[in-house]
Amino acid sequence: MASQAAVLAAIASPRRREILRLVWKQELTAGAIHQAMPDVTFGAVSLQLRSLVETGLVHTRAKSRNRFYQARPEALGLLGKMLEQMWDDKLWALKLEAELEETRRGPKPHRRSRIKKG
């Protein structure tokens, strides 16, 4: 098993989180995973899969020409719960929307002065 630090680094990447989400509840082939992320090449997906496997977050199994991948939620423990929330917590989605809305709505208050006094 890879270090905790490596696990943190792994799930810090949005791309890898996306892959984890895809294979969280089901086994998918590398090809299927790639089809779900058409903005990158197959090679890129393959590299991310490799890194996920190396950190122990994903399991791989070869079957004929295909390679099947599936997440190992038990390797993530509490972090897994956190990711699940990130994925399907409607509340969170709403919060994010509000946040974006806020940043869209006009320029940030001008950052002129420092904190005034001690």
Place this chain on the structure above:
Amino acid sequence: MASQAAVLAAIASPRRREILRLVWKQELTAGAIHQAMPDVTFGAVSLQLRSLVETGLVHTRAKSRNRFYQARPEALGLLGKMLEQMWDDKLWALKLEAELEETRRGPKPHRRSRIKKG
């Protein structure tokens, strides 16, 4: 509050984790934090502090010429618990040692063949 993704990114960095550890239980000035990390410049530390404040993981307070920083563990929730473990779990320290030892001990087994069959 910053997004979950931002929090993950923040704690994925060893440097920022180190800072968090330092200010986890006590308030420290920027200078004190820098002294504890002599391998980087003051400027570098200041930048990381800024990013930690912006993600909401650290609180800052000005007092005369100094700026005091302290972690906001409540902003991390479960992740905070995880970091605490990472810092003071003896078992974990041992695991890490073993890991390092292993990588020190000679070249990795040559990566020649693929997985044999499906």
Place this chain on the structure above:
DNA sequence: CAGTTATTTTAGTTTCATCTAAAGTATTGC
């Protein structure tokens, strides 16, 4: 106000992760 201390900010550089394109490997079907 000039000088010192504490810290931040800027501008430029280095380092590192990720990506692409292309070549390589394994398995199947004719």
Place this chain on the structure above:
DNA sequence: GCAATACTTTAGATGAAACTAAAATAACTG
């Protein structure tokens, strides 16, 4: 064995994050 499919690996390009050195700011001190 040859072509096709499914995937991985390599080598090089690109961009973002982190760092450095130096300049800027702010608060206190005499």
